[in-house]
Amino acid sequence: MVAPLHIGLDGVSFAYPGGRRVLTDVSFAVPSGSVTGLIGENGAGKSTLLRIISGSLAPARGRVVTPPRTGFIAQETSLPFSEPASALIDAAVAELRDIERDIATLSEKFSAEPDSPVLAADFDRALARAQNSGVWELDARIASVLAGLGLDGVALTTPLGEMSGGQRRRFALATLLLRPVDAMVLDEPTNHLDDAAVDFLVGELDAFNGPVLVASHDRYFLDAACDGLVDLDPALGAEGGYGEDTRQGARFTGTFSDYLKARHARRERWASDYAAQEHERERLEKATAQGSDDVFHSEENKSETRVAAKFYADRAAKTVGARRRSAQSRLEALERAEIPPPPARLTFRGLPPHTATSLGVPAVVAKGLEVDGRLAPLDLKLQPGEQLLVEGPNGSGKSTLLKILDGTLKHFGGELVVPEEITIARLEQDDAWSDLGRTAAEVYAPRTPSLVELGLLSEEQAATALADLSLGQRRRVSLGMILATPPDLLLLDEPTNHLSLVLAEELEEALLDFSGTAIITSHDRWLRRRWRERIARGDSRARVLTLSTLWTEEVWRE
Template sequence: MSSSHQPQPPSPSEGRAHREESVDSRSLISPPTQPPTPELRLDGISWSVLAHGSVRPVLTDVSFRVGAGARVALLGENGRGKSTLLRIAAGELVPDAGDVARPETGYLPQEVASLPWGTVADVHDAALAPARAAIKAMESAALALADGPGPGVDRSYDQALARAEAIGAWDAPQALARALGGLRLESLDDDRALSTLSGGQLRRLALAALLVQRPAGLLLDEPTNHLDDAACQFLAAELGTWSGPVLLASHDREFIDEVATAVVDLDGAPIGRGGRRIPDELLAGRAAGGGATWFGGRLPEYLAAKQAAREAWQARFEAEQDELSRLRKAGSTTARNVAHGREARDNDKFVTKYRGARAEGEVSKRVRDTENRIETLERDQVPRPPGELRFALPAALPVGTRSRGTGQGTLARARDVYLPGAAGPRLDMAASGVREVAIAPGDRLLITGPNGCGKSSLLGVLAGDLVPETLGGHGDAGRRPGARIGLLEQETGLGEQAKSARELIALASPDGDPDSHGLIEPRDLDRPARELSVGQQRRVLLAMLLAQRLDALLLDEPTNHLSIPLVADLLAAFEDWPGSLVIASHDRWLRRTWTGRVVDLTRVRGQGGL
């Protein structure tokens, strides 16, 4: 929904003081705005950041509604404001301009570093607390009704009953058991300290608590991160029956296609360069403010419509520029070059004067017509389509590799590795049936398996970051002397980094070259890394790895935070890369399109690891 609201960006002197947190982090539930509403409404939402002393818009006049029962997916490149918009919708951030209306809403952030409880049992109690409170209120209302009916008593009873039914209060214990099983958490001991859980386990536990509390609405930031196939299917089924509005940001193509009833693209660019609005016929959907596009259909349909719309936009821009060039040339030369049938004789002064006057009038009219056409076209022309980030691998070959598939010896290997964990093995290759994994020069290897099977741990062993003997485990692991192997981990580790992306990439490069390989937009290269989104931080880390001219690149769940177009670009680019590529992933789209070797670590699941 488009809004006539015209936001004004804050001045740099305003800083960040106007953005206060208000969400209840203890319950992960945002209270409803007043008056109550069954839908989520975002009207004229704008948000900007201060960069190098100037204001840079991130969200501009974004307006749309998510009705009860609708499930809308937020799309966009890393750094386009998806997580920010979810935080604004949850009430955790106050926008520069615009209004939010929501029912009681649960919010799952993209990263959960900690939860404000001590043990797993504490989280279970918090998840069941709304149901217990609703049942208690229902019992109190029933006792009051038994003492004598009345308008106020009847109303209190009806309200308590409606609340208890809405959140499924009487079925909450069964819902908790179902959520824990569906998200692969049923084996966690109740008395286990949350501090011993991994980030993925914490996040799944928070998600389970939200599902059991049954808030009317849900705001989910990358909900399928750390979920295997079974958990994704469970979550999709849960959302399919959700009666309230659901707004989610995700890079998981299969999940979006399965769950979403509509998409909002923050790359939709209804407003182009120079603040000019794009004609409706060049949009893949309808404008949802100045910085988003709404499409009421499935993801594959939208991606096809978006590509067609961009091609039409580019073609129209080029045609208009060609026409402008032709008209400008005509205005300065052609319109003035009026040929006459013959030169006037000296004694034909009257004819000469007449013809000259007529020619001047004709020239003047042509010039005016041309200038009017130029003025109209310049006023109404479509802006140049914004540039797209295109991933590009380094031109130089990896160290020690002449061409793909050649080289001496194995780059890295792991055999019968066992790594202990807090509540089960982090990695047990023998139990998985995969006794040995070896990376050859030019290899393409995909490591799959459910949560907790050891995918991340195996990558750590192959990269040399995890040594079995020093961790109390055993097995045979090693790397070829001089082999350069880089690992992109799931966690970014740049949350407090003050250096800019340009500085970090230059530090990682042997020759100090800060080439971002199309991973970072020029306007973000000099921003401190801590100000970038999680997805942008992962792009910085990937650029740092590529700067090192690696023999092998190991990617841990690359689709968790990297945008849909980037992952497609990345896989296509690596087809001709001479180095080795190893990916650990649960992503169904990536696995379906993979053409290299596959190692499946499926085993009797422990609770150690990932």
């Protein structure tokens, strides 16, 4: 039997104990040479599906095929903390080192028996294998991968237990890139990678000849690395669909940018089909209510006999009855195959009364604002209506700044002036709920429009306890509470974390229409790039503040 050169899934379904189904009839294929992105918000089943592909979980139904040597890296690794990094690297390249040893052994034997055709053939095969596997460049290859992932400054004698979580994660990724495999399966590989390391990984995947399946929330990475996407989210997203488009595992060809265009086109078709359906429904409902006067408008001729009058009356009744039955039948067929309305797009519902816009003073003024060990001194002035993106590496103080601004963090150095009249709300990086037993609708009440009308949750999800919702779904509830009554000063801490990719796009679009002041922190490269595009287009509201652990540098609008 010939080993498959692709990753294939056919009708895969899975439910956790208790009946919570996360995968339903998922079918798609990743051909050799393709890098396919697996997308969907937290809870959509991405990690579960990857565990099924790796063999650590068995599907309830369906079939999975993979090439014989499929390398898998999970989102969380279980590497031995007592081992030095060198042990991991040695294990990853052990098969390639064996080729070197085989060549050395065969070389000695061939020197002793130079006329042996068997040894000559074995030696030629070993050389070819070494050439194809890059054995001769192995040490340079190891150095290149470690440097590309930002690990060249970490001593290989360092035990894994003494490394940060991000370093351990990058070493796990390095071992996969160094190991000779036929296919790769990756779960959120860009977590803990800086921009340069992400670009390095994109190049590695582009040069790999086998199939690659990668689950990711990183829109920049998906756009740069992938030639196809598989969407595990149903059609709750605004560019989703209905009917067949709502299935899990819908495949899209092209980059993430192409995916967005395809989703938008589906949305447009959906809206058009829904409008046509409602027009037809209105017509049919009128037809079912028609009487004979609506069909026959001529006045009765006084010279007609009673027999003729009865003839025309019977004919009218028969015609009206047939038309009513036909309209009713078509109306019932329409309702059986009813197209639901497209979900609402995200929107800010306008500023509450007494906003700071008319105060004639800055919304935020900070001088020498700092927190020892957490935020280097910075100066900042924001006018009402301006929007500031705060970027920088982990530990540079992005979240600390927002906590100072909303009053959560009260001990800081420097001066901060925020007018008392303005309202402030912060979307936290990690949502905290005091009562996870309440449903999403109960927590959200009595705000309007509802979470369902906002297109954030389905009816079933809104009636579900917060404890049973995914991180992404809880994030939607927090977002909805802000959308219902947006503040004068909106603070968003890593707002695209845990959101579906399409919802993240909608949030960024909604910010363009928000007339209040906003401060957003983000490591999201896609969001950061688009923000700078706003500045380049002359958007006078957009600004950028770049933080580091050593200094702050403000980049004013150009």
